[in-house]
Amino acid sequence: MSSTLAVTLKSSVVKKQLVGVTGLLLCGFLVTHLAGNFLLLVGPEAFNKYGHALTSNPLIYVAEAGLLALFLGHMGMAIRVTLQNKSARPEGYYMKTRTGRGSTFASSSMPYTGIILLAFVIFHLQGIKFGEVYNVTYDGVVMRDLYRLTFEKFSTLPYVGFYVLSMFAMAVHLSHGFWSAFQSVGFFHTRYTPALRKSAIAFALVVGGGFSFLPIYCFLTGAN
Numbered sequence: 530m531s532s533t534l535a536v537t538l539k540s541s542v543v544k545k546q547l548v549g550v551t552g553l554l555l556c557g558f559l560v561t562h563l564a565g566n567f568l569l570l571v572g573p574e575a576f577n578k579y580g581h582a583l584t585s586n587p588l589i590y591v592a593e594a595g596l597l598a599l600f601l602g603h604m605g606m607a608i609r610v611t612l613q614n615k616s617a618r619p620e621g622y623y624m625k626t627r628t629g630r631g632s633t634f635a636s637s638s639m640p641y642t643g644i645i646l647l648a649f650v651i652f653h654l655q656g657i658k659f660g661e662v663y664n665v666t667y668d669g670v671v672m673r674d675l676y677r678l679t680f681e682k683f684s685t686l687p688y689v690g691f692y693v694l695s696m697f698a699m700a701v702h703l704s705h706g707f708w709s710a711f712q713s714v715g716f717f718h719t720r721y722t723p724a725l726r727k728s729a730i731a732f733a734l735v736v737g738g739g740f741s742f743l744p745i746y747c748f749l750t751g752a753n
Contacts, residue, residue, distance in 0.1 A: 544610050549713030551603035552706050556732070558596060563739045569747070573676035574667055581672035600650070604643065611640055635705035642702040649695035656682050683747035692744045700737025704730050 565583075568576040583589060660682065663674035683689050708729035712722070 541610070541613055544606050544613070545713045546715075548603060548606045548610055549710035551599055551606065552710045554599055555603060556703070556707060556710075556736075558599075559736050559740075563736060566743055567739070569676065569679065569743055573665070573674070576676045576679075577665055577672055577674055578667060580675040581670070584673070604647065607639070607643060633705065635701050636709070638701060639705060642698040645695055645698040646702065649691075649698075652691065652695075656688070680747045680751070683744045684751060686748070689744045689748045693741045696737045696741040699740070700733040703733035703736060707732050 565579055568579050657675070657678065660678055663677050664671050665674040665677070666672070683692070706729075708722070708725045711725060716725075
C-alpha cells in the first residue's frame with residue numbers, strides 16, 4: 530500500500546470521525562432545545578421568560594456562532610465523505626456488492642434527509658427568529674412574545690405540515706446517524722452495537738415525535 534493511499538484512508542477516517550462527533554453534539558443541542566420548547570405547555574409566561582433569558586444573555590452570540598459552525602462543519606464533512614465514497618468505488622460494483630451490515634432506507638437517504646433539514650433550518654429561522662416581533666411585559670421587563678408568535682405560525686396547516694414532515698426526515702436521519710456516529714469514533718462491538726441501534730431508533734422517535742407534537746398541539750388548541 531502506497532503512502533499516498535494510506536494518507537487518503539487516514540483522511541477519510543478522520544472526516545468520518547468529525548461527522549460523528551459533530552453529529553453527537555448536534556444531538557445534544559436537539560435534546561436541550563426540545564426541553565425548552567416544551568415550556569409551551571406550561572404557558573406564555575414560562576415560555577417567554579425562557580426565550581428572554583436566552584436571547585438577553587451576551588453569550589448568546591457566541592453560542593449561536595458555535596452552533597452555526599457545528600452545523601456547517603457537520604454538513605460539509607458529510608458531503609465530502611459522501612463524494613469521496615462515491616468516487617472511490619465504481620457504481621456498478623457498488624450496486625452488486627452486498628455486505629453483512631447491508632443498507633437501510635435511513636442510511637441510503639442520509640444525504641436527502643440532510644438537505645431537507647438544511648431547508649427546514651432556513652425556513653424555521655426566517656419564521657421564528659427573524660419573524661414578526663410582538664412584545665409582552667412581565668414584572669416590569671419588556672420581552673419578545675415568542676409564545677404568541679409560535680402559536681401564530683402554527684395556526685396554518687401548510688406551516689405545520691412542512692414542520693412535521695421535516696421532523697419525520699430528522700427522525701429518519703437520527704435513526705441511522707446516532708448509532709453510526711458512535712461507530713465512527715471507534716465504538717463498535719458485536720454485543721453492544723445491536724442495542725445501540727435500537728437506542729438510536731428510540732432516540733429518533735422521541736426527538737422527532739416530541740418536535741412534531743408541539744406544532745400539532747398549537748394548531749389544535751389555537752391558544753394565544
